[in-house]
Structure formats: C-alpha cells, structure tokens
Amino acid sequence: MRPLKSNKRKNRESNKHNRIRTHNFSYIFQNKNFLIELWQLVFFSSTSILLILIFLNQAWKTINFDQTKITGLSGITKNDIKKNTSIFYPKNLLELNPKEIESHLIKKLPVKGVSVTRHFFPPEIHLNVLEREPIAFASRVFANKIEKGMIDIEGSWIPLQFVNKSKKNQIKLSIENWNPNKKEEIILIIKNRFIFQSPLQKIKINPLQEISLKTEHFDLVLLGSGTDRLIEQINKLNQLQKSLPNLLINTKVKVVDLIDPTKPELKIEKILSNEG
Numbered sequence: 001m002r003p004l005k006s007n008k009r010k011n012r013e014s015n016k017h018n019r020i021r022t023h024n025f026s027y028i029f030q031n032k033n034f035l036i037e038l039w040q041l042v043f044f045s046s047t048s049i050l051l052i053l054i055f056l057n058q059a060w061k062t063i064n065f066d067q068t069k070i071t072g073l074s075g076i077t078k079n080d081i082k083k084n085t086s087i088f089y090p091k092n093l094l095e096l097n098p099k100e101i102e103s104h105l106i107k108k109l110p111v112k113g114v115s116v117t118r119h120f121f122p123p124e125i126h127l128n129v130l131e132r133e134p135i136a137f138a139s140r141v142f143a144n145k146i147e148k149g150m151i152d153i154e155g156s157w158i159p160l161q162f163v164n165k166s167k168k169n170q171i172k173l174s175i176e177n178w179n180p181n182k183k184e185e186i187i188l189i190i191k192n193r194f195i196f197q198s199p200l201q202k203i204k205i206n207p208l209q210e211i212s213l214k215t216e217h218f219d220l221v222l223l224g225s226g227t228d229r230l231i232e233q234i235n236k237l238n239q240l241q242k243s244l245p246n247l248l249i250n251t252k253v254k255v256v257d258l259i260d261p262t263k264p265e266l267k268i269e270k271i272l273s274n275e276g
Helices: 007-059 078-084 098-108 165-170 180-191 230-247
Strands: 068-071 111-120 123-131 134-142 145-152 157-159 174-176 200-205 211-215 221-224 251-257 265-270
Touching (some): 078 098, 098 123, 134 165, 180 200, 230 251
Parallel strands (some): 068 123, 134 174, 174 200, 221 251
Antiparallel strands (some): 134 145
C-alpha cells in the first residue's frame, strides 16, 4: 500500500504552482502593456509626422492676393490694399513676413494701425485695418499747388480719396493752410472745440503762421502765433458772445482780436438799413 502524501507536501506544490501562474500572468500583463505603449508611440509619431508634412505642404504653397481676407475698410478700398501690397505677392506663407506688410501699409496709406496674421489651414493672409477717422476738411500747399484733404484728431493728413463719402457729409469743420509746423496748435484747438458756445467752423493759418478762427457767431477771431493761452481766449470769446448783442445796435462785429485775451479788441461795421 502506497503512503499518502502529507498535507505539507501538497501545500508546497500548490504554492509552487501558484507562483508559476502569477509569474506567467505578470509576464503576459507586462508584454501587453509594452505592446500598448509601443502602439501609442507609433500612432502619435505617425500622426505628428503626417501633420508636419501637411503643414510644410501648406506653408510652401504659393499664395496670391486673392487669398488675403481684409476687414476694417471704410474709405480705403481693397484695390488700394492690393496696389500697395503687390511687392509681397506671390510668395509662400513662410516667406511672407506679417510685420513687413504692416509697416509698409502704415507708411503708404493713411491708417492708424494694421494687423496681419498668417493662417495655414486653409492657406490665407488675414489683414485687419484701423483707418484714421477724419474730423475736419483741410487744405495745404503741396508742390506749389493747393491740395485738399482731411485730418484726424491727431492732426494727421488724410487724402480725400481715402475718406468715405458718408463721413464727408457729416463734417462741418475746416482748416485753411494746414501745415505740420502748426500740428500741435491745431490738435489743441480741435480737442477743445466743444468749449466754444458759438460752434467752431474754420481754423485759418496765415503766411506768418498766425492762427485765426471763424465761428458761427464771429467771422474772424485772432489768436496769434501760439495757443498757450487758448482756454483763456475761448472763455473770453464766450463772454463776448453773451454781452455783445446787448451792447451793439445796428453794428456787426467784423474782427475779434484775442491775441491778448485780457485786452480784447473789436473791429465793427455798421449794418446798413434797408429803410429809406
């Protein structure tokens, strides 16, 4: 009769068997994780390479002006933009430098700012224009001729061809003999135009660089060559406007001299009566 295996031996064999099974399972699990990680690496590497190839393919495609999307235009036309950016086309997207286009347009056109961005999907140039807002008509002597245009709140010149017709119809103020030497004075007057009780209609600069104004109530207001006392001059003009109608009868104020606002001088003329 064969002796029975002891429980101790059975337990040893069972533990050994369990260790083998655990080892095999761990090995399989590790292999599976390795395969998953390998697959992920291959997938993401392939995707990255594919995207890089697509990007390079798009980036090296030749782009023309027709693939330029423009926003912000009012008085300036798309044709004006095309004419002034012709030196940049045709080129591929990587060769186009947005900063060069921006600085070039700011030099060539009356714009306050330009933003240019490249888009690769689809390949396009996006161009946003911030135009200067005209605030007054202006005339200046240029190349021995009188040129007409407009200026903005910063005193910058805007050729008439770049101003929207509807905006022209809304503007009543004008500047005669505009020149850059008087830019600061013009800006100061324009920015304070709403202080005038009699609406400001015209700013004039004579050959001696002296400034005078025309308002709805006064034909000629002399300010002199500077505007360091402008607010004082405006306040004095407003006071005169209130007091003169009661003081002057059958007369019209021709000139108000406010070069020295503490001693205003008036030149008046008689209003002829039609009674006879």
